[in-house]
Amino acid sequence: MDFEKTDDRRMLADSLDRFLADTYPIEHRNRVAYAAPFHDPERWAELAELGILHALVPEERGGFGGAGFDVFTVFESLGRALCPEPVLPALLVLRALMATEADLEPILSGTRRYALAVGEPDAPYDLDAIETTAARSGAGWTLTGRKSVVYGAQTADAILVVARDGDALGLYEIEGDAAERIDYGLIDGGGASDLFLDATPADLVLADAEAAIREALDWGRLALCAEAVGAMDAARDMMLDYMRQRTQFGRPIGSFQALQHRAVEMVTEIEQARSLTILAAARMDDPDRARHVSMAKNLIGRTTQLVAEESVQMQGGIAMTWEYPASHYAKRLTMIDTQLGDADWHLEQVMAALQAA
Numbered sequence: 001m002d003f004e005k006t007d008d009r010r011m012l013a014d015s016l017d018r019f020l021a022d023t024y025p026i027e028h029r030n031r032v033a034y035a036a037p038f039h040d041p042e043r044w045a046e047l048a049e050l051g052i053l054h055a056l057v058p059e060e061r062g063g064f065g066g067a068g069f070d071v072f073t074v075f076e077s078l079g080r081a082l083c084p085e086p087v088l089p090a091l092l093v094l095r096a097l098m099a100t101e102a103d104l105e106p107i108l109s110g111t112r113r114y115a116l117a118v119g120e121p122d123a124p125y126d127l128d129a130i131e132t133t134a135a136r137s138g139a140g141w142t143l144t145g146r147k148s149v150v151y152g153a154q155t156a157d158a159i160l161v162v163a164r165d166g167d168a169l170g171l172y173e174i175e176g177d178a179a180e181r182i183d184y185g186l187i188d189g190g191g192a193s194d195l196f197l198d199a200t201p202a203d204l205v206l207a208d209a210e211a212a213i214r215e216a217l218d219w220g221r222l223a224l225c226a227e228a229v230g231a232m233d234a235a236r237d238m239m240l241d242y243m244r245q246r247t248q249f250g251r252p253i254g255s256f257q258a259l260q261h262r263a264v265e266m267v268t269e270i271e272q273a274r275s276l277t278i279l280a281a282a283r284m285d286d287p288d289r290a291r292h293v294s295m296a297k298n299l300i301g302r303t304t305q306l307v308a309e310e311s312v313q314m315q316g317g318i319a320m321t322w323e324y325p326a327s328h329y330a331k332r333l334t335m336i337d338t339q340l341g342d343a344d345w346h347l348e349q350v351m352a353a354l355q356a357a
Helices: 007-023 026-033 041-050 068-080 087-099 210-245 257-282 289-320 325-336 343-356
Strands: 114-117 133-137 140-151 158-165 168-175 180-185 191-206
Touching: 007 041, 007 068, 026 325, 068 087, 068 210, 068 257, 087 114, 087 140, 087 158, 087 191, 087 210, 114 140, 133 191, 140 158, 140 168, 158 191, 168 210, 210 257, 210 289, 210 325, 257 289, 289 325, 289 343
Parallel strands: 114 158, 133 158
Antiparallel strands: 133 140, 140 191, 158 168, 168 191, 180 191
């Protein structure tokens, strides 16, 4: 397998890395990520103008990418910069709408923001346990139920809601302020909302949408794995630089063999996680896409925990301070595991797929 980026993807990564380095220093990131609306609307518009969202969909739907490696390239750079902009909700919605004839340009241009509401308090990951219901109401539909931790909903103009009509899951659109909504910031930066739907008016976007929803979630999981790879790279570099500069007993602590062994183990685990994420990116059009994505997300979940813990422990007390970036990388790496299925849940999916095969 070729691990090198194509020239186009290298240019995309370079452009995005420069943009984020110029506009998202850690001080600015922390200022906007933890206060409503939990991102920077001006930077969001500039990201869209840069064409980042267009890289997430294929040419036939108005983009210029859309492959697994395009998503990997974008989110690796976002992770390296700890960027809190709601690109993940946009990706989830764009991929869910690929099965429809919807005009994607308002989303791609950043002028209309969407979120995808899937998880529920009693069904954070499992589609089979979704209880939100859709019922016909005149010429339209109404939705009843609750959705939890809807990423990006706090600023969404519209929300796609996964709801059940009998035994079938459908995709329904509501206006961003149509339902009772509780907005909140996440511990690692960024925002989300809980939705309380009580006969909320909605439009049917796609009936029998389970396959489209599962595919969209797999794309979101790939994006999270790529974001984690970028964030782990940044955390590793920060830790190694600290080990070169911090002295103890008249020597840099990086010269101590015990710490060298721990650093090498961490670097090895990151490279394994990168390799499995690259494999998942290469399999996004294959029938066994979900298994490869779950394999990557399981390993990412375990590796991010290791990197978060080791980077904090080997940098000492400074790594716990608000001003030092390591603490924010550690929080983000820890929380990525919980998004769209944690390591244990994805291990169950891998085992089920292997048993079925």
